[in-house]
Amino acid sequence: MSATPSEVSWPALDAVIADARRVGAGTVADALVQAVTTGSTSGEILDNLGHLLRTHRALRAQLLPATQVQWDAVLADVHRAYPGSQVWDWLAALVAKFR
Numbered sequence: 001m002s003a004t005p006s007e008v009s010w011p012a013l014d015a016v017i018a019d020a021r022r023v024g025a026g027t028v029a030d031a032l033v034q035a036v037t038t039g040s041t042s043g044e045i046l047d048n049l050g051h052l053l054r055t056h057r058a059l060r061a062q063l064l065p066a067t068q069v070q071w072d073a074v075l076a077d078v079h080r081a082y083p084g085s086q087v088w089d090w091l092a093a094l095v096a097k098f099r
Contacts, residue, residue, distance in 0.1 A: 012070040013049070015067050015070040016067055016070050017032050020032070025056070028052065035049050035052055043081065046082065047082070050075070050085055054088075054089060054092065057092075075089070
């Protein structure tokens with residue numbers, strides 16, 4: 001996908017997409033763009049973004065510190081829409097910590 005970050009029109013997500021491309025994670029960046037551009041409802045978009053951010057959580061550590069803050073902001077939007085997902089994210093991070 002040859003999308004540019006400006007196609008998303010979500011500043012925090014634009015920063016994450018641009019930095020993901022910078023570190024060579026173009027496939028993840030394309031998937032994030034696709035989640036926004038192909039979602040038919042805000043719930044579907046947020047659900048897809050949440051899934052992608054959780055699946056590729058290791059990518060966050062490769063991003064610039066300012067972009068990590070933007071990653072957290074996008075995830076906070078997902079948590080506002082789906083409060084229960086924050087518990088699952090916490091548990092997944094705890095399990096990953098002890099692996």
